[in-house]
Each structure stands twice: as C-alpha cells, then as structure tokens.
Amino acid sequence: MHIPDGLMDPTVSAIGWIEFLVVLGAVLILAGHRVKEKNLPRVAVLSAGIFVAQMLNFPIGGGTTGHLVGGALFAIIAGPTVAVIGMTVVLLIQALMFGDGGITALGLNALNMAVIAPLTGWGVYTLLKTMTEKGGRSSAASGFVVGAAAWASVFVAAAACAAELAVSYAVSSGAYGIAATVSVPTMLGMHAVIGVGEGIITAGVLAYLWSVLPDAVTSASPTRKALPGLRALICGNTARAVVAIVVVFALALPLYFLYASAGKDGLEKTMENANVAESEPLIVSPFSYGQDYFSALFAGLLGFLSVALVALGMMKLVRMRGSGGTNP
Numbered sequence: 001m002h003i004p005d006g007l008m009d010p011t012v013s014a015i016g017w018i019e020f021l022v023v024l025g026a027v028l029i030l031a032g033h034r035v036k037e038k039n040l041p042r043v044a045v046l047s048a049g050i051f052v053a054q055m056l057n058f059p060i061g062g063g064t065t066g067h068l069v070g071g072a073l074f075a076i077i078a079g080p081t082v083a084v085i086g087m088t089v090v091l092l093i094q095a096l097m098f099g100d101g102g103i104t105a106l107g108l109n110a111l112n113m114a115v116i117a118p119l120t121g122w123g124v125y126t127l128l129k130t131m132t133e134k135g136g137r138s139s140a141a142s143g144f145v146v147g148a149a150a151w152a153s154v155f156v157a158a159a160a161c162a163a164e165l166a167v168s169y170a171v172s173s174g175a176y177g178i179a180a181t182v183s184v185p186t187m188l189g190m191h192a193v194i195g196v197g198e199g200i201i202t203a204g205v206l207a208y209l210w211s212v213l214p215d216a217v218t219s220a221s222p223t224r225k226a227l228p229g230l231r232a233l234i235c236g237n238t239a240r241a242v243v244a245i246v247v248v249f250a251l252a253l254p255l256y257f258l259y260a261s262a263g264k265d266g267l268e269k270t271m272e273n274a275n276v277a278e279s280e281p282l283i284v285s286p287f288s289y290g291q292d293y294f295s296a297l298f299a300g301l302l303g304f305l306s307v308a309l310v311a312l313g314m315m316k317l318v319r320m321r322g323s324g325g326t327n328p
Contacts, residue, residue, distance in 0.1 A: 001069070001161055001191075001267050002094070003109050005102030006279025009168040009176040016164070017107030023115050024088060028318055031081040035319045041238040043078055044312035047086035048304040049245045050074060051093065055289060055300055056249070056256050057265070058197050064269045066194030069113055072121025072153040073202045076146065077209070080122040085318065087114035089311045093303060099285035108164055112157045121153035146206050147199030154198045158191030158266065159184075165270070178274040186273055190266040242304075249300050253293055 008016075035043075050070035057065035070090075074083035091110050094100035101109045128145040162184045168177025177183070264272060271278065290296035 001109075001113060001158060001265070002091075002101035003105035003161065003164075003267065004278050005104050005282045007102070007168070007176065007271070007276070008105055008108060008164065009172040010104070011171060012164055012168045012177070013104050013108060016105070016111050020107045020111045020115065023111070024084065027081045027084045028321075031085060031318050032321045034079060034081055035315055037319060039078075040312055040315050040319065042241070043082055043086060043315055044308040045238055045241050045245070046074060046077060047089050047311035048308035049241070050087070051090045051303050051307040052245055052249045052300050053201075054090070054094070055296070055303070056252050058255075060190065060193045060197065064190055065265055066190075066197050067265065068198055068201055069117050069154055069157065070202075071113060071117025071157070072125065072146075072150040072198070073205060075118035075122035075153075076125050076149065076202075076206060080119055082315070083118035083122070084114055085314060086311055087118060089307055089314060090114075093307050093310065095285075096283075097285055097287050097306060098289060098299065098303065099281055099283075100289075103282045108161075112160050112164075116160050117153040117157040120156040121149045124152040125149035142210075143203045143207060146203040150199040150202035151195035154191050154195035155188070158187045158194075161267065162187035162270075178270060178276060182274045183270055186270040187266060190269060194266055245304070246301070249304075250297055253296055253300075256296065257293070 050068070050073070053068040053070060055067070057067045060066050071083060071087055074086055078086065088110055091101060091106065091114055095103060095106050095109070125145060125148075128148055132141045132145055162180075165178040165183040165187070166180035169179050169183075170177075268278075287299060287302065288295075290299045
C-alpha cells in the first residue's frame with residue numbers, strides 16, 4: 001500500500017501532507033502525558049518489530065501478496081496516539097532509507113497507514129470489546145474482536161488509498177492516479193483478503209502477549225521490581241523480545257524470497273491492472289531490502305535498529321515535552 005513518487009497529483013499529495021501534519025501535531029501534544037518512561041524501550045521495539053514484519057509478504061492468490069500493516073496491533077498494545085507516532089517512524093525509515101514509498105507521497109502513506117489504520121483498528125476494537133464484554137468475554141470472542149479490528153484497519157486504509165488514486169485521476173484528467181473503476185474494486189477486493197491475514201496475525205500475536213506478558217506496553221505489573229540501567233536492557237523483557245523478533249525474521253526470510261520475488265502487493269497489482277508504470281523515485285535511497293538471504297537479513301537488522309533508535313528518541317522528546325522538559 002506504499003504509494004510511490006509520481007503516481008499522485010501534486011495537489012492531492014500536498015493535501016495529504018497538510019492533513020497528516022495537522023494530525024501528527026495534535027497527536028504529539030496529546031501523547032506527552034500518556035507515555036510512561038518505563039515503557040519507552042518496549043514502544044521502540046514494537047515500532048521496529050512492525051518494520052520487520054512489513055518486510056515479510058504472504059500470498060493471497062493470483063500472483064498477489066500482502067504484508068502486515070500493524071496499525072491495529074500497535075494501537076491495541078500501546079494506544080492510538082503512541083501508535084500514530086510509532087507507525088510514522090516506520091514509514092519515515094522505509095521511505096528515506098529503503099525507498100519503500102515515495103517522498104512526495106509520504107504524507108498520504110502516513111495518513112493511510114499511520115493515522116487511518118491505527119485509529120480505525122483502535123475504534124473498532126474498543127467498540128466491539130465493549131459489546132462483547134456485556135455478555136461475558138471468552139477467548140474466542142477476544143480473538144474475533146482483535147481480528148475484526150485488524151481487518152477493518154487494513155480495509156479502511158485501502159479504501160482511503162483507492163479514493164486518493166481516484167481523485168488524483170479525476171482532478172488531473174488522467175495524468176495521475178488510477179480511475180475509480182479500477183482502483184476501488186481492485187484495492188478493496190485484494191485488501192479484503194489481505195485484511196484476513198492481518199487479522200489472523202494480529203490476533204495470534206496479541207493472544208501470545210496477553211498470555212505471557214499482559215502488561216506488555218500500556219501498564220506495568222505492580223509486583224514486578226524494575227531492574228536498573230543497562231541491566232534492564234540486557235536482562236529484561238525488551239531484550240528477549242528483540243532476540244525473538246530477530247530469530248523469527250531470520251527463519252521467515254526463505255518464505256519472503258519464495259513469494260515476494262514473484263508476487264506484487266495490492267497497490268502494485270492495481271497499478272498493473274491499470275497499465276500504470278512506477279516512476280523514478282524523487283530520492284535514490286541508500287539501501288534496499290536485498291536480493292539474497294544475507295542482504296535481506298542485513299537490511300532487516302539495519303532497519304530494526306534505525307526504527308528502534310528513532311522511535312526511542314522521538315518518544316523521549318514527546319515524553320519530556322509532556323512532563324514540562326524533565327523526566328520523572
């Protein structure tokens with residue numbers, strides 16, 4: 001769903017930037033009082049983990065692949081405001097370092113995947129959770145709620161992307177974008193299927209976290225004594241999470257090459273159906289996702305570290321601003 005440079009009408013891209021920056025400004029103000037210092041490393045690891053997860057594609061049929069967006073997962077774990085910031089960092093690193101999504105279209109990509117996806121996921125999750133809790137909550141009901149929220153987050157974000165493509169085509173008289181007759185049914189049809197994969201993965205990840213670490217990000221166990229300084233990073237749950245993500249990513253890379261090399265994602269398939277070629281990027285990125293196992297592993301590790309560090313730095317700044325410039 002990453003929109004490349006040259007696909008969107010400049011006016012539509014500019015509106016996307018303006019809308020995203022307005023939302024991000026509001027989120028940065030709201031998030032300051034909601035971010036706990038002790039949770040910053042775990043938020044950074046969550047951001048980096050979603051970057052890695054987005055590198056791994058799964059087949060949906062017809063030569064098309066999908067990948068985790070992660071907006072609902074992030075919002076359910078860390079809250080919607082923190083999710084918007086974390087997803088923004090992921091998209092920023094993807095665009096600047098790896099050329100995944102255009103610079104001119106970054107505002108629209110962030111609006112779709114860093115704002116619309118997590119807010120939709122959070123809203124649907126909260127609404128359905130309230131409804132299911134009235135009659136008692138079972139594991140199956142919880143899984144359904146999470147899965148439905150994740151599916152909705154992908155579908156609504158894809159609908160927004162399809163609308164942006166259609167508007168670009170209309171206002172530019174066909175010079176940019178993709179006609180609504182192609183963009184809407186193709187994007188919605190494929191992402192309705194991709195959303196099922198998103199829902200299954202999100203429900204599985206959250207079921208695991210709730211069973212082993214129910215206070216994963218948004219709260220801390222009152223009976224657990226925190227470890228000080230460097231020892232907390234080496235011995236704590238954050239370090240274990242990093243190791244687990246790296247191991248799973250390394251084991252999943254063969255599947256990435258098996259499917260991603262031959263398949264196209266939902267937007268790429270839509271462009272192919274509309275006979276629209278991808279333009280040259282505005283900025284040539286210094287890195288790529290790689291064409292062999294070790295180069296892709298290096299790209300994943302580099303991206304993981306970059307996203308984690310940038311997310312940690314940004315969240316610290318947000319936290320300091322929210323606490324009046326001092327850390328408690």
